[in-house]
Amino acid sequence: EADIYQTPRYLVIGTGKKITLECSQTMGHDKMYWYQQDPGMELHLIHYSYGVNSTEKGDLSSESTVSRIRTEHFPLTLESARPSHTSQYLCASSEWGVGYTFGSGTRLTVV
């Protein structure tokens, strides 16, 4: 049973649109992450948070932003979508010292 939820599962959107990918977890985890993954490639960390009001950029240059106003919620926003943003976006959460629980992902296509 999934304790971390991502919506939408699939999204096709036009260039220049603003979009927000939602991620919520019910496990009370302090740590949350956003990864981007293309087929045959590694998961690239784009943002992470170690708690409320804490956000950090990952090692992949990204034009997205995140916020962490509540423990359970970690949305990712693209102010102006471009075809290069087409990818799978994976949200995860964890406790200190253990592995991640991932959501099902959002497959984004920008046309």
Next chain:
Amino acid sequence: DQQVKQNSPSLSVQEGRISILNCDYTNSMFDYFLWYKKYPAEGPTFLISISSIKDKNEDGRFTVFLNKSAKHLSLHIVPSQPGDSAVYFCAARHSGNTPLVFGKGTRLSVIA
């Protein structure tokens, strides 16, 4: 520069035989290693992990071996089953609970 490398993009194994997936890393500060399994259109799910103070960890059909001197780990699946067909990601982190670093994954196909 990739810190976690999975040099085999794909692997095919017959049902019932052993599957061996390999992973190399370059960062000697890594002290915790994990394997994740991913089906298409789903998020990765945790499979097994190993701390750098161990050289082997076993969980049912899955065993992970760590060779710190070679900076190499491997995942053994015995016996392999068709349901094991998926992409397997190796991941690592160093002390301080830093975010996980992932490899590119190996697609395992178990043929009945």
